[in-house]
Amino acid sequence: MGYVMTKQRMDEVLTSLRETYRVYAPKKVGKFIRYGEVKSMEEIVFDEKSHFSPKEVFYPIVQTLLYFSENDVRESEVDARPVVLFLRPCDINGIHRLDTIFMENGGKADNFYQRLREKVKFFLMECCESFETCFCVSMGSNATDDYAVAVRVNDDGVFVEVKDETFANLFSGEAACDFTPAFVTENKRKVNVPAITDRAMVKDIHALEMWREFDDNCIGCGGCNTVCITCSCFDTTDIIYNETSRDGERRRVWSSCMLNDYSTVAGGHNVRAKAGDRMRFKAMHKLYDYNARFGKGNMCVGCGRCDMRCPKDIHFSETIDKLAAAVETLKEGKEC
Amino acid sequence: MNNITLPQPHKIIKIIHETKAEYTFRVHYEGKTDHGQFFMLSIPKIGEAPISVSSRGEDYVEFTIRKVGRLTDGLFGMNEGDTLFMRGPYGNAFPVENFKGKNLVVVAGGTGMAPVRSMLQYFAAHPEEIQSVYFIVGFKDRDAVLFEDDLAAFAKAEKFHTIYCLDNMEAEGFHKGFVTNYIKDVPFAEFDDFNVAIVGPPAMIGFTAKECVKNGVSEEKIWVSFERKMSCAVGKCGHCKINETYVCLEGPVFNYTKAKELLD
Ligand SMILES: Cc1cc2nc3c(=O)[nH]c(=O)nc-3n(C[C@H](O)[C@H](O)[C@H](O)COP(=O)(O)OP(=O)(O)OC[C@H]3O[C@@H](n4cnc5c(N)ncnc54)[C@H](O)[C@@H]3O)c2cc1C
Ligand code: SF4
Ligand code: SF4
């Protein structure tokens, strides 16, 4: 069902929503646009892309998992209220990638992810125009039908499409219209996705000269992973409240495959000691490994946030293009 | 909802000092484990780490641990009767059913002996289930030698042929040199069927596998066990991933035909 209303009316809807739900959306936080709880439409940034992804709403940067006392362990608890999350199509597709890892990989769901994730209802923010660094169309992640409610905001008011019946009564008093969201069909930034057709090519890709340029350029800060909607890696760390106490907790903290010690094992042996090796690892996960394992397309959804974030102006979209070209060259080399 | 990463308290029954830097912890446990699997051991407030089962009893498992950092330091400070936390067992195992009735060659380096120890103990106790066992193990020096009792027992065990070596010294019962020097002494050509299991540091695994291939062993007869950083052991944290493979899920034991295609 579609409805149209004024921003003021939508604010009243948000107010009633907030009686049951925590409502999260991209908003201005200092110089960044990132996810936080919102009370009104005014707070939600519709006309720019958020610097950070919505994943932190249900997969926090730091999360307490367990509490320990001397000989006992207890699971932490989470806010019982459900969540309404305003987000873009690419992010919804990105969350499907996170779901694959946390809910499916290894055949069992990760409880700490699941308990927050299952509380989330998607409110799709229509993208009427692509932003500067987006390349979602090339990645095939510009559209989705997985949302409870879709929202368009323009000078004529707020248009919504309600797909999830649980939200229908919130809008039942509004003027009906036949709104459904449109999706971006062209980005300024276009990439060629590498067509790695044969597992045997992985060895040649491993040896490509192109990775060496990152040995000096990339400082391994992990910023690109932090903003990425599809990066799921974490570390587990324990903390003790004070030296004399026996009580403490186990926490899950976001990790990053671009960090130097991501894969360092006992004895100091680092399986990917150079920044270029780690860039190759990341690129291959986003563009080959995920699909090879799950058969669900590429992991990267082309949100372009990593390109905005990198302090060294490394553009992942350019890396994708370079890899695609190198892969074509490898194929030609093989054929003749 | 059954939490897949929730650790459970277990009592330490016994601590055996193997070397200065390696202790064996016998921990109360009654569930099932297979040869080559591992547990996530933890001490609350200090941390968690993957550790292989190095031996099994009816109501216990043993872990042989090398002191290298935070968690392992913490374990070395514990006493018999203390409680540690663990979850598991995780990972696949050596295909022992497929090893039975054939010849088995086991090549191990240092603490790498831990994941194959229970399998060796099994065949030493059940010689009727195997044609022969060739066991080659290397340690850095005399002080680094682990499992003295097992080494003595294996040397005498029916159908066992053992070669023990030290990297750069000679000693009673030990040859001098790397395990790779002794691969040529295994009579592969006389075996009608056999398997090779290799465990140890990454470089040792690589060199040993190549040496085996040089001696006419086909790759599909070789099995290796990988160690990678692990933070979850259930396919979520990403640390152990190599290409499209997760060592904690599909490993740690891999057939060499697969292992050699995994490029970090
Ligand atoms: C499947 C598997 C089986 C293992 N079996 C045994 C065993 O039987 N006995 C044994 O002594 N060790 C074993 N290890 C290695 C053991 O897990 C590490 O030595 C341990 O994690 C170090 O933890 P720590 O907190 O003491 O060290 P930390 O303080 O975390 O770090 C010390 C050093 O170890 C590295 N490290 C951290 N985590 C790991 C990790 N998970 N694996 C390897 N290195 C790591 C660090 O980068 C650093 O260089 C096994 C590892 C795996 C993956
Ligand atoms: S790799 Fe970059 S463009 Fe792709 S999903 Fe992650 S942040 Fe977005
Ligand atoms: S943000 Fe840039 S410099 Fe930092 S790790 Fe990523 S690519 Fe390297």
Ligand code: FES
């Ligand atoms: S150890 Fe976490 S994914 Fe394998």
